Every structure is written in structure tokens, then in C-alpha cells.
Amino acid sequence: MSWSPQVPYNELPPLPPPGLDLEPKPVLKATVEARVALATLAEEGRQLPNPTILIHAVLLLEAQASSEIENIVTTADELFKYAEANAGEPADAATKEALRYRAALFAGVSEIKKRPLMSSTAARICSVLHAREMAVRSVPGTRIANPATQEVVYAPPEGAAVILDKLGDWERFVHATDDLDPLVRMALAHYQFEAVHPFHDGNGRTGRVINILMLIEAGLLDEPILYLSRAIIERKNDYYRLLRGVTAEHAWIDWILYMLDAVTRSANSTVRKIDAIRACQRDIAGRARTVTKGGQNAALLELLFEQPYCRINVVVERCGVSRPTAANWLHALAGAGLLREVKHGKEVLFVNHEFLEVLIRAE
Secondary structure, eight states: OOOOTTSOOTTOOOSSOTTOOSOOHHHHHHHHHHHHHHHHHHHHHHHSSOTHHHHHHHHHHHHHHHHHHTTOOOOHHHHHHTOSSOTTSOOOHHHHHHHHHHHHHHHHHHHHHHSOOOHHHHHHHHHHHHTSOOOOOOSSOOOEEOTTTOOEEEOOOOSHHHHHHHHHHHHHHHTOOSSOOHHHHHHHHHHHHHHHOOSSSOHHHHHHHHHHHHHHHTTSOSSSOOOHHHHHHHTHHHHHHHHHHHHHHOOHHHHHHHHHHHHHHHHHHHHHHHHHHHHHHHHHHHHHHTTOGGGGOHHHHHHTTTSSEEOHHHHHHHHTOOHHHHHHHHHHHHHTTSSEEEEETTEEEEEOHHHHHHHHSOO
């Protein structure tokens, strides 16, 4: 049966595509480059004195970028401002959505520590993204359109039984015991998940969380520190064009090369960001020691680099000091220009603005 964008793709074939060499020389070369970049990133991450710094930073930036792909636009500044557990404080809808992406990624990592990646993992991720239970689509009529022209470009499979069957095929491929490189497997599995489009909403973000989980399961990453969505944003039109190219023309190799390039560029960029974070950390630690006794407190210096926004009560809790002492430390650092005071609701946030700049700028 030939594919038509107007007709639900219930004939979506299982993976791998038959009779196709999925690892020709260009793919093998790109795979080696991506693996080297990932290995370098993993090692750099292990060398950080406190890997939490990178995990929190990359998770928030990944949350922002992945949500931006879905046109849920918030700023990194807003994300970091609301990153701590402050459920009572208002945040705009886009920021809440992006922060739920971070929570979904944490939930996914927790899930695969207990059991292999499965379709139930995807449902769990999507449920956290939406802050409500998400099940596979049961209502017909889902169509994906070009946002600019409103032209229908794809109709995913319909019927809960069909979708569950396709997810079963996807799950078996994810854990197949053939010789396919895990990076190539991730690229194919990502296409297939997006083609199944199992949920009413959140499929793109769920699929991008799954990419990271597959790399962790394959042992290519220890922690979710790959900032992959930024590379996709930079070539967002190509992302959608190449996804459709697989469906319409079986252009698998172009798609695989795109994903491998995204992994390589993301890993290299994240390594550069780690280097910049280290340099910023050393510089601020040296200056802080000359300003206040707090600058010699290792817990405080660590806290200032877990995320760019800091509160007095968090310093009290983490450093084991009185509130006046915590306030004196932070005000002294702000007076010396190392931090910036920002009024936020009824309290004051202390912003490590140099660290924030390192995080949000392109590397």
C-alpha cells in the first residue's frame, strides 16, 4: 500500500527496514565521530568536581530547547529562576511546560534504572510532561499539518489496538540483539516513535527524552548531560523534512546522518560548555575568597554553581549557618559584583550572572 499524507499510516512497517544497508561508509564514519564526541563528553562530565552542576544546567537548557521545538517558548533566565521547588510561586505557562520536561527526563532516568526502556516508560514520560495520566490515542482524526500552510503532511496510525501493536514493534527493535550500532538504533527508533505518534500531545518531547535514555542504556552516557535539542533547533526545518523523507521516500540514510551529526555537534558543544563552566568556577571562587569568609566555604561555592539563582534560606540549609550569616555572605558577594540581587515576589534572589551567561550563550 502506497503512503498518503491524508490516510492514517496503519501500514507503518516495523523496524529495521528490510534489504537496506543501514551502515554504509558515510554512516560508519559519522558513527565513529559521534562515539568519540560522546566518550569525550562522558569523561569530561566525570572530571567535574560536582557533576550536579552540569546535570542541572543541561537539563534546564534541554528542557527549554525541546519545548521551543514545539513552539513552547520560554527563556533560560525564567527557567533557572523557577528551577527550585517553589510550587507556590507563579510561573508563566511556557516555563511550567519546560520545567515539566526536566521532571520527565528525571522520571525517565529513574525508570530505566529499575527496568528496560519500554512503551510504558514513554507513557510515564508523557504523563509527567502533561501533569496528568496519558494513554495512547483512541480518538481518530489526528493529522499533522505544516504550521505555516496548514497543509496536512502526515496522518499517524489510528486505533488504540493498532498503536499498541506498533509500540510493541518499536519496543522489540529498541532491545533487539543484532549488531546495529546503538546510535544508529537510536536514530531509527526516534523516527519510528514519532511516526507512531502514540499520544494526543507531547510526542516530540517524549521522543527526545527517549533519545537520551537510549544513550544511557547503551552505556554511551552516564548521566543525561547531552544538550541534544539545541542541535535540532538549529536545523529544525531539516528535522521535519528528513522525518517526512523517511516516510515518503524511505530516505533512511539521510535521516541517520542528520541524527549522528546532531549528537556529534551537541556533545562537542557541551564539552566546550563544561570547559567554560570550570573556568568561570575557578575565577569566581578566587574572587569570592577575597570578599567574604563565605568565599572559603566549599558548600557555598558549590551551591552557587548548581544553578544561577540562589536564596538565603537555601544557603542556611546547605551550609549549616544562621540566616544573618548567610545573608551577610550573599550581600557581600553582591556588593563586590560577583552576584546580582533580583527582587522576586516577596524575596530576593542572588544571581550568579557570570555563570548564567556561560550557560545560556552558544558554545
